[in-house]
Amino acid sequence: MRGSVALTEDNLAHPHARPLPILPVAALDQLARLHVETSEASRLVKFLRSAVHAASMFMLMGACVLFLGGGPTIGHNFSWAALVLIGVTALLYSFIRTNAAVFGRAPISQSSRNLRAILFYMGVAWGTGAFLAVPPDLPPLQAILFAVIPAMLLAALLNDLGGLAAFQAPAGALTIGAAFALSWPHAGLDALLILILQWGLFAAIALRRRSPLPAGLALR
Numbered sequence: 001m002r003g004s005v006a007l008t009e010d011n012l013a014h015p016h017a018r019p020l021p022i023l024p025v026a027a028l029d030q031l032a033r034l035h036v037e038t039s040e041a042s043r044l045v046k047f048l049r050s051a052v053h054a055a056s057m058f059m060l061m062g063a064c065v066l067f068l069g070g071g072p073t074i075g076h077n078f079s080w081a082a083l084v085l086i087g088v089t090a091l092l093y094s095f096i097r098t099n100a101a102v103f104g105r106a107p108i109s110q111s112s113r114n115l116r117a118i119l120f121y122m123g124v125a126w127g128t129g130a131f132l133a134v135p136p137d138l139p140p141l142q143a144i145l146f147a148v149i150p151a152m153l154l155a156a157l158l159n160d161l162g163g164l165a166a167f168q169a170p171a172g173a174l175t176i177g178a179a180f181a182l183s184w185p186h187a188g189l190d191a192l193l194i195l196i197l198q199w200g201l202f203a204a205i206a207l208r209r210r211s212p213l214p215a216g217l218a219l220r
Contacts (some may be wrong), residue, residue, distance in 0.1 A: 044111075050159070055092050062080075065129060070133055072135070080125075084122075116162050123170035131178045134146060143194075151172075155201060179191055
């Protein structure tokens with residue numbers, strides 16, 4: 001009762017009190033756009049800074065491939081190692097430029113496109129290893145792991161669908177091409193499983209990233 005009386009007296013004391021203003025829809029739309037742009041910029045910065053982790057991963061995995069078998073000759077192995085090291089150097093250079101851009105005005109979108117181009121090169125370099133750095137009698141499981149494991153690790157490191165596709169498209173295509181060109185024992189099975197696993201991974205990540213805006217920003 002006291003609360004009711006106090007409320008009534010307060011209303012009587014301010015008969016001309018107006019309700020709080022309603023925020024216009026245009027302002028809410030702008031707030032939603034700012035939220036999306038800020039989230040995307042933060043994701044791209046993390047993507048750019050993951051280049052150093054990707055470089056370390058490729059160095060480690062390249063060493064593992066050569067240690068566990070390698071190609072038919074030392075020349076093949078050296079050629080593939082040189083291709084991978086060029087890509088690793090480019091990834092490290094991209095990481096250094098990203099850190100330097102903190103003090104400059106370099107656009108994040110342009111740096112992201114450059115990193116995706118480097119990842120495309122890494123896909124070509126890694127896929128070339130199917131011709132140069134693996135034995136011709138490669139078992140199916142090892143052939144699949146050669147093409148799929150790097151894509152899985154990159155998916156966890158990069159959190160960028162464009163960067164993942166830039167790598168796995170040439171890497172998978174070249175590995176499948178090597179399977180048929182070099183007459184691997186199970187070329188058809190290798191090709192089918194590589195396609196299913198690589199692009200199944202891509203589709204799963206794409207569906208996971210399709211999350212709605214927070215409830216307070218879902219305007220329509």
